[in-house]
Amino acid sequence: MNLKSEIKKIARRAQEASRALLSVPLSTRNKVLREMATSLTKNKKAILRANRKDIAKAKRMGLSLPLIDRLALNQKRIKAMADSLLAVSGLSCPVDQVIKSWNRPNRLRIQKIRVPIGVIAIIYESRPNVTSDCIGLCFKTANAVILRGGSEAINSNLAVFKALKSVVKKHKLPDGIINLLSTTDRRAVDLLLKQDSYIDLVIPRGGEGLINRVVRLSRIPVIKHYKGICHVYVDEQADLNLAEKLCFNAKVQRPGVCNAMETMLVHKNIAQRFLPGMLHKFRLAGVEIRGCDATGKIVKGIKRASEKDFHTEYLDLILSVKVVKTLKEAIWHINNYGSRHSDAIVTKNQMNSLQFLRQVDSACVYVNASTRFTDGFQFGMGAEIGISTDKLHARGPMALEELTTYKYMVFGSGQIRK
Amino acid sequence: MNLKSEIKKIARRAQEASRALLSVPLSTRNKVLREMATSLTKNKKAILRANRKDIAKAKRMGLSLPLIDRLALNQKRIKAMADSLLAVSGLSCPVDQVIKSWNRPNRLRIQKIRVPIGVIAIIYESRPNVTSDCIGLCFKTANAVILRGGSEAINSNLAVFKALKSVVKKHKLPDGIINLLSTTDRRAVDLLLKQDSYIDLVIPRGGEGLINRVVRLSRIPVIKHYKGICHVYVDEQADLNLAEKLCFNAKVQRPGVCNAMETMLVHKNIAQRFLPGMLHKFRLAGVEIRGCDATGKIVKGIKRASEKDFHTEYLDLILSVKVVKTLKEAIWHINNYGSRHSDAIVTKNQMNSLQFLRQVDSACVYVNASTRFTDGFQFGMGAEIGISTDKLHARGPMALEELTTYKYMVFGSGQIRK
Numbered sequence: 001m002n003l004k005s006e007i008k009k010i011a012r013r014a015q016e017a018s019r020a021l022l023s024v025p026l027s028t029r030n031k032v033l034r035e036m037a038t039s040l041t042k043n044k045k046a047i048l049r050a051n052r053k054d055i056a057k058a059k060r061m062g063l064s065l066p067l068i069d070r071l072a073l074n075q076k077r078i079k080a081m082a083d084s085l086l087a088v089s090g091l092s093c094p095v096d097q098v099i100k101s102w103n104r105p106n107r108l109r110i111q112k113i114r115v116p117i118g119v120i121a122i123i124y125e126s127r128p129n130v131t132s133d134c135i136g137l138c139f140k141t142a143n144a145v146i147l148r149g150g151s152e153a154i155n156s157n158l159a160v161f162k163a164l165k166s167v168v169k170k171h172k173l174p175d176g177i178i179n180l181l182s183t184t185d186r187r188a189v190d191l192l193l194k195q196d197s198y199i200d201l202v203i204p205r206g207g208e209g210l211i212n213r214v215v216r217l218s219r220i221p222v223i224k225h226y227k228g229i230c231h232v233y234v235d236e237q238a239d240l241n242l243a244e245k246l247c248f249n250a251k252v253q254r255p256g257v258c259n260a261m262e263t264m265l266v267h268k269n270i271a272q273r274f275l276p277g278m279l280h281k282f283r284l285a286g287v288e289i290r291g292c293d294a295t296g297k298i299v300k301g302i303k304r305a306s307e308k309d310f311h312t313e314y315l316d317l318i319l320s321v322k323v324v325k326t327l328k329e330a331i332w333h334i335n336n337y338g339s340r341h342s343d344a345i346v347t348k349n350q351m352n353s354l355q356f357l358r359q360v361d362s363a364c365v366y367v368n369a370s371t372r373f374t375d376g377f378q379f380g381m382g383a384e385i386g387i388s389t390d391k392l393h394a395r396g397p398m399a400l401e402e403l404t405t406y407k408y409m410v411f412g413s414g415q416i417r418k
Numbered sequence: 419m420n421l422k423s424e425i426k427k428i429a430r431r432a433q434e435a436s437r438a439l440l441s442v443p444l445s446t447r448n449k450v451l452r453e454m455a456t457s458l459t460k461n462k463k464a465i466l467r468a469n470r471k472d473i474a475k476a477k478r479m480g481l482s483l484p485l486i487d488r489l490a491l492n493q494k495r496i497k498a499m500a501d502s503l504l505a506v507s508g509l510s511c512p513v514d515q516v517i518k519s520w521n522r523p524n525r526l527r528i529q530k531i532r533v534p535i536g537v538i539a540i541i542y543e544s545r546p547n548v549t550s551d552c553i554g555l556c557f558k559t560a561n562a563v564i565l566r567g568g569s570e571a572i573n574s575n576l577a578v579f580k581a582l583k584s585v586v587k588k589h590k591l592p593d594g595i596i597n598l599l600s601t602t603d604r605r606a607v608d609l610l611l612k613q614d615s616y617i618d619l620v621i622p623r624g625g626e627g628l629i630n631r632v633v634r635l636s637r638i639p640v641i642k643h644y645k646g647i648c649h650v651y652v653d654e655q656a657d658l659n660l661a662e663k664l665c666f667n668a669k670v671q672r673p674g675v676c677n678a679m680e681t682m683l684v685h686k687n688i689a690q691r692f693l694p695g696m697l698h699k700f701r702l703a704g705v706e707i708r709g710c711d712a713t714g715k716i717v718k719g720i721k722r723a724s725e726k727d728f729h730t731e732y733l734d735l736i737l738s739v740k741v742v743k744t745l746k747e748a749i750w751h752i753n754n755y756g757s758r759h760s761d762a763i764v765t766k767n768q769m770n771s772l773q774f775l776r777q778v779d780s781a782c783v784y785v786n787a788s789t790r791f792t793d794g795f796q797f798g799m800g801a802e803i804g805i806s807t808d809k810l811h812a813r814g815p816m817a818l819e820e821l822t823t824y825k826y827m828v829f830g831s832g833q834i835r836k
Contacts, residue, residue, distance in 0.1 A: 019753060019777065019779065022776055022777055023776075023777070102798065104796070104797075104798055108787055108791060110797060110798075117809055117810070118779065118809060196633070200809050200810070201809075201810060215614070215637055216637065219633055219634065221639060221640070221808065221810040222639070223810075242832045245832060245834060246832065246834060249834035249835055253834070253835050253836075254835075335437060357827045358440055358441075359437065359440055359441070361437065361536065361825075362825065363825060363826065364825070364826045364828060365825060365826070365827055365828070366828045366829075366830060367827075367828070367829050367830060368829075368830040368831055368832055368833075369526055369828055369829075369830025369831075369832070369833040369834075370830075370833065370834045370835050372834070372835035373526060373828065373833070373835060374826075378522070378835070379522075379528060379826070380520065380522055380528075390639065391535055391536060391618050391619075391823045392535070392618070392619060392639045392641075392810065392811040392823065393810040393811040395823055395824055395825065395826075396825070396826050405809045405810065405813055406813060407780065407781060407782070407783060407813065407814070408781065408782045408783070408792075408797070408813075408814050409775045409783055409785075410782060410783070410784045410785070410787055410791065411784075411785050411786075411787075412784060412785060412786040412787025412788075413786055413787075414657075414660045414663060414664065414786055414787070415786075415787040415788065415791065416663060416664060416667035416671070416787075416788045416790070417667055417671050417672075417788050417790035417791060417796070418671075
């Protein structure tokens with residue numbers, strides 16, 4: 001069978017399976033999730049063996065150490081994957097919830113009910129734990145899933161997938177419920193993105209190149225998990241000790257993640273008092289500063305930030321710094337250089353905080369807290385499939401509820417339209 | 419200026435305007451909507467004059483009578499457009515609603531708030547009332563809008579637009595809040611669909627060709643208002659008098675709309691009793707029947723339905739009829755031939771109705787009521803921008819709430835991530 005018909009067949013079978021899944025009760029789904037966790041633990045030797053193959057190849061190909069680290073599995077990481085499946089099995093499920101219901105004057109009763117989306121395709125890179133996390137969250141919400149991982153992790157992903165699939169088979173659930181493309185042919189992704197008759201949603205998780213390619217080629221709705229160019233704005237009326245603590249946390253606590261601060265904005269009236277101490281603290285922590293001209297006048301010997309810097313997600317111990325004349329300029333900067341992810345204001349002035357919250361067009365906007373809280377677990381959702389930087393369907397942390405859609409169930413007793 | 423930079427400029431200015439709109443209070447927006455209604459009435463002579471130009475051209479080009487009717491304006495239709503703007507000004511607005519709010523153990527307070535989507539592009543055909551309806555609904559919800567109507571209605575659309583825009587200008591609101599492309603160059607649509615940095619959502623409203631082209635070319639999220647291949651399934655345990663009344667209403671009351679029935683499915687055990695009377699009634703009303711083989715055996719002299727018929731949205735007094743062996747087959751048929759719009763079961767059996775409601779993958783599923791109720795007004799939403807046949811973000815009737823997204827506002831007192 002050629003690749004085109006193979007991909008189409010996988011997508012069609014996933015749709016059939018997603019419909020069959022509608023009749024699988026939550027108690028069964030939770031039981032399967034628990035057994036999937038057990039199966040991961042039972043098969044850990046095979047998974048680690050497959051992972052060693054990927055690591056060896058990655059080393060031969062000269063992949064960077066951080067990339068190899070993201071790829072690597074060990075006993076502890078496999079246990080974390082199993083624990084995560086157990087945790088998901090224990091969460092309450094949004095499917096079948098009545099969102100609202102009302103009666104019409106003609107006595108039609110309308111219920112708006114949460115239902116699974118259907119078939120979800122997830123295209124990702126590197127980390128093999130994404131394989132089990134995504135299968136867990138999609139299966140919990142009765143969605144069929146088609147996974148396409150990076151070629152660098154293909155052996156690890158296939159081994160994880162095999163361990164989970166065996167449980168699906170044991171329970172005689174439809175075969176198409178969980179799928180992992182076993183080919184690393186790049187054309188498979190292009191073909192997958194054309195299956196809009198069968199696939200309801202595509203979630204790309206990875207670098208900018210991957211996401212742009214998916215958006216360009218997809219006929220299926222896409223929810224992007226895009227970069228995080230997050231800002232903290234230190235207002236004229238900020239508590240400067242608090243500001244120092246929050247900015248430090250937002251940049252340094254874990255610089256390699258999407259909700260870390262990349263640009264610090266400082267109001268001109270407090271820049272002279274705030275910047276010297278703050279930047280000194282950053283430099284002691286090994287943070288490279290790239291500042292605007294005004295920053296450079298206040299603190300000597302720092303590198304100048306280019307226009308490009310303010311558009312950059314460093315994911316590293318580097319920070320752009322800009323002095324702004326007004327709150328309005330800070331908001332303008334964030335809306336024009338940011339990525340609509342997470343942005344914070346530090347201020348004691350309530351009017352300023354409200355203006356910031358209202359006018360900054362980002363998924364999560366903070367007053368007097370670190371941007372690092374943008375996360376499904378930190379938000380109390382109990383899970384996370386990623387952080388949407390899109391505005392349609394799901395925005396910010398995506399968990400179980402965001403993997404559902406709704407339908408209207410209308411109960412009549414013979415009503416006709418006049 | 420060339421077309422490419424012109425389209426980009428319009429999109430960029432719309433985004434700027436959408437941000438400024440966040441500071442325009444609801445009371446002002448409602449006042450503007452009321453004045454827009456007045457302005458339509460005041461400018462009705464100019465609008466009717468422009469409309470006569472379009473009609474004359476349409477006649478010269480030999481457009482069909484129904485198309486010309488959809489294009490035509492008169493005093494009554496302009497009054498209906500003005501009334502609709504007044505009605506929208508009176509509706510409560512979902513923007514700024516708190517969807518939910520909660521506290522975290524670390525005392526972070528999280529609010530999930532409804533906000534405007536931003537910039538919405540609407541690409542439509544024929545009816546000039548869509549121009550004022552879409553402007554009204556988008557402006558109410560503080561979204562900027564870019565309209566692209568059909569070339570056949572360009573003079574009418576421009577005249578309506580001019581009347582509404584004058585109110586925006588009078589109130590010194592940002593110019594980019596409402597936009598109508600004045601060019602009929604087809605390339606303008608292609609260019610518009612690439613402005614994903616500025617436009618947040620595209621809604622195509624029109625024929626299959628238009629929608630497919632938009633989906634293929636767009637880098638912006640699209641919500642499709644696709645065709646309605648709606649079914650009524652008459653179950654083995656239906657009240658046959660009720661079934662006759664509902665099927666007749668679903669097909670005949672207004673056959674040219676998307677929520678009218680296109681295919682009637684009948685359980686084999688009641689087909690012999692139900693079909694002769696039902697089809698007789700349909701034929702008296704001028705409905706052409708295209709039946710499956712089993713239908714043809716029960717009622718003589720009817721045309722055979724082809725495979726293609728079951729995929730067809732007739733929008734006319736034509737009906738496909740199929741006898742099915744089981745409820746399961748009915749559900750399978752709907753999921754495979756339908757368009758996920760509106761489908762109904764007629765039955766007295768509660769188990770059957772629940773199975774149907776759960777397993778039919780459509781936006782609106784009915785028990786013992788006509789599919790004709792799928793409509794924003796009939797659902798009690800007070801407005802309608804269309805019926806989404808997509809599953810992401812908005813499904814079924816789309817009104818004000820569906821023109822919003824949300825953001826998380828997080829209120830802290832110095833919380834940092836440990």
